[in-house]
Amino acid sequence: MEATSTNETLVSLRSVTRSVILPDQQQLHILRGIDLEVQSGDHTAIVGRSGCGKSTLLNLLGLLDVPTSGDLEFLGQPADRLSSNARARLRGSTVGFVFQQFNLLPGRSALDNVITPLFYAHGREFWRRRELAMDMLDRVGLAERAHTMPNMLSGGEQQRVAIARALVRRPRLILADEPTGALDVETGQAVMALLDTVATETAAALVTITHDTNVAALARACYRLDSGVLSPLAVAETAGVSA
Ligand SMILES: Nc1ncnc2c1ncn2[C@@H]1O[C@H](COP(=O)(O)OP(=O)(O)OP(=O)(O)O)[C@@H](O)[C@H]1O
Numbered sequence: 001m002e003a004t005s006t007n008e009t010l011v012s013l014r015s016v017t018r019s020v021i022l023p024d025q026q027q028l029h030i031l032r033g034i035d036l037e038v039q040s041g042d043h044t045a046i047v048g049r050s051g052c053g054k055s056t057l058l059n060l061l062g063l064l065d066v067p068t069s070g071d072l073e074f075l076g077q078p079a080d081r082l083s084s085n086a087r088a089r090l091r092g093s094t095v096g097f098v099f100q101q102f103n104l105l106p107g108r109s110a111l112d113n114v115i116t117p118l119f120y121a122h123g124r125e126f127w128r129r130r131e132l133a134m135d136m137l138d139r140v141g142l143a144e145r146a147h148t149m150p151n152m153l154s155g156g157e158q159q160r161v162a163i164a165r166a167l168v169r170r171p172r173l174i175l176a177d178e179p180t181g182a183l184d185v186e187t188g189q190a191v192m193a194l195l196d197t198v199a200t201e202t203a204a205a206l207v208t209i210t211h212d213t214n215v216a217a218l219a220r221a222c223y224r225l226d227s228g229v230l231s232p233l234a235v236a237e238t239a240g241v242s243a
């Protein structure tokens with residue numbers, strides 16, 4: 001696999017807001033006027049305090065949610081013109097999610113977990129799902145644990161299975177929400193290095209949400225989200241970030 005140097009815009013947000021109506025009828029403005037472009041090959045970190053809107057933003061980037069106002073284009077298509085089915089299909093074929101708590105299916109082997117997204121694929125991807133899943137498990141160094149249940153794996157191993165699952169359809173956009181949050185520092189670094197390497201190999205874009213300054217420092221672009229407002233952060237500044 002070789003990285004290509006095409007700079008395609010995967011997602012673009014212009015003046016995007018997201019708000020919700022609370023039970024007392026008050027409006028909560030979670031995201032305010034977000035401008036952000038994610039291009040293939042980008043490695044972007046977003047830092048910010050708990051509750052500032054990071055997961056809400058990541059869900060918008062991954063078409064799990066739609067803006068309240070503003071423009072969000074995914075591969076050039078306005079998200080508000082896509083049906084929820086079309087969004088789900090686009091998400092399945094283009095986006096890989098990695099979460100803090102791994103979210104593996106319990107009672108299913110590592111291999112079965114990695115195969116799951118391929119049930120939504122077509123043609124060669126579908127028919128060769130077992131082989132593709134095994135290759136990806138091998139890529140994250142867990143081929144020997146393919147038939148192990150998640151509860152028998154360490155946290156770092158579970159996250160590597162989750163990464164294999166997120167990447168098995170070769171997504172062009174990898175979205176990681178606190179991927180090292182449940183891991184010790186060293187394991188977290190190994191997991192981030194793996195995500196970084198695989199994203200580079202496949203020329204995917206990687207957007208990582210993190211509280212961890214070491215993780216933020218790995219990214220090539222860094223933003224801070226503060227009360228729903230996104231602003232760029234010079235990478236040199238990330239060393240002093242206290243998110
Ligand atoms: N559907 C919802 N209804 C009501 N409030 C919501 C909803 N979704 C998010 N919020 C609120 O919006 C704010 C931002 O939530 P979000 O999950 O994006 O924060 P976060 O930055 O990811 O936090 P953390 O670092 O703790 O994961 C929080 O105050 C949360 O309670």
Ligand SMILES: [Mg+2]
Nearest residue numbers: 054055056177
């Ligand atoms: Mg969150």
